[in-house]
Amino acid sequence: MKIWAVANQKGGVGKTTTVVGLGGLLAQQGQRVLMVDLDPHGSLTSYFQHNPDEMEQSVYQLFQHKGDVPAHLPAQLILNSGYERLDFLPASTSLAMLERQAVSQGGAGLVVSKTLACLWEDYDYVLMDTPPILGVLLINALAACQQLLLPVQTEFLAIKGLERMMRTLQMVMKSQRRALPYLVVPTMFDRRTQASVGSLRVLRQTYDGHIWPSAIPVDTRFRDASRAGQPPNIHDPASRGVAAYASLLKYLISHAPDATVRHQVSS
Numbered sequence: 526m527k528i529w530a531v532a533n534q535k536g537g538v539g540k541t542t543t544v545v546g547l548g549g550l551l552a553q554q555g556q557r558v559l560m561v562d563l564d565p566h567g568s569l570t571s572y573f574q575h576n577p578d579e580m581e582q583s584v585y586q587l588f589q590h591k592g593d594v595p596a597h598l599p600a601q602l603i604l605n606s607g608y609e610r611l612d613f614l615p616a617s618t619s620l621a622m623l624e625r626q627a628v629s630q631g632g633a634g635l636v637v638s639k640t641l642a643c644l645w646e647d648y649d650y651v652l653m654d655t656p657p658i659l660g661v662l663l664i665n666a667l668a669a670c671q672q673l674l675l676p677v678q679t680e681f682l683a684i685k686g687l688e689r690m691m692r693t694l695q696m697v698m699k700s701q702r703r704a705l706p707y708l709v710v711p712t713m714f715d716r717r718t719q720a721s722v723g724s725l726r727v728l729r730q731t732y733d734g735h736i737w738p739s740a741i742p743v744d745t746r747f748r749d750a751s752r753a754g755q756p757p758n759i760h761d762p763a764s765r766g767v768a769a770y771a772s773l774l775k776y777l778i779s780h781a782p783d784a785t786v787r788h789q790v791s792s
């Protein structure tokens with residue numbers, strides 16, 4: 526099982542789109558994919574036509590067991606997206622109550638790791654969507670993943686937001702005593718604007734060695750796909766946005782560490 530998390534403490538940078546974009550492509554390639562919605566706003570859950578305000582069964586239930594996830598529970602919470610091999614663990618608005626909770630409480634930081642350990646044989650890829658707030662949900666995602674993707678909009682203000690995310694990441698890696706591989710993914714790139722071109726140049730200089738050498742272009746088809754509740758590769762397989770995510774996926778598969786070793790999680 527490969528576990529990737531998509532994070533950035535700034536909203537609207539393309540996190541959810543990256544999860545669905547890559548997830549849709551992986552499922553199409555025959556991989557069994559689980560997307561995990563760890564954002565209390567539940568954009569991923571809404572994407573697949575479920576209302577996060579009304580979800581009675583969600584990721585929230587996993588956090589109700591003082592860090593001890595019952596082995597049967599995760600599978601019971603999973604929904605299918607409507608597309609073959611593409612499942613998700615939904616979010617509910619109640620997750621917001623967890624967000625500011627201290628992670629030190631009885632193993633609360635490893636709930637997602639333990640959840641995925643229960644599903645180890647069921648999926649080839651797990652893609653986690655995360656909230657823009659540093660709290661127990663983001664910490665769980667960072668603790669459970671083997672590879673972190675950091676989408677950043679190619680504009681100067683968004684680069685500031687990424688700096689904050691990098692400070693969080695350094696802090697988490699220090700407390701977990703491990704180096705987490707991360708890849709900056711420039712998004713919403715518009716080569717006709719100076720702001721896009723200039724900020725991409727700055728990003729490449731700043732994150733040399735940790736940045737995907739290409740960029741996801743601005744493509745209105747992503748919004749159309751989300752309105753239709755379809756993964757972008759199903760909605761418009763020929764769009765340039767989908768081609769960009771396909772190229773990102775290829776890069777990740779050939780460059781990501783082959784961390785198929787099961788996480789050591791003691792309960």
Ligand SMILES: Nc1ncnc2c1ncn2[C@@H]1O[C@H](COP(=O)(O)OP(=O)(O)O)[C@@H](O)[C@H]1O
Pocket residue numbers: 535536537538539540541542543568712713714741742743744745747748749751766
């Ligand atoms: N490359 C892109 N080009 C144009 N619109 C995009 C692109 N990526 C995402 N969007 C749109 O921008 C909005 C925010 O994207 P989203 O993935 O929800 O960001 P986040 O999860 O970081 O808040 C959504 O309406 C989405 O459809």
Ligand SMILES: [Mg+2]
Pocket residue numbers: 540541542564568569654
């Ligand atoms: Mg989102």
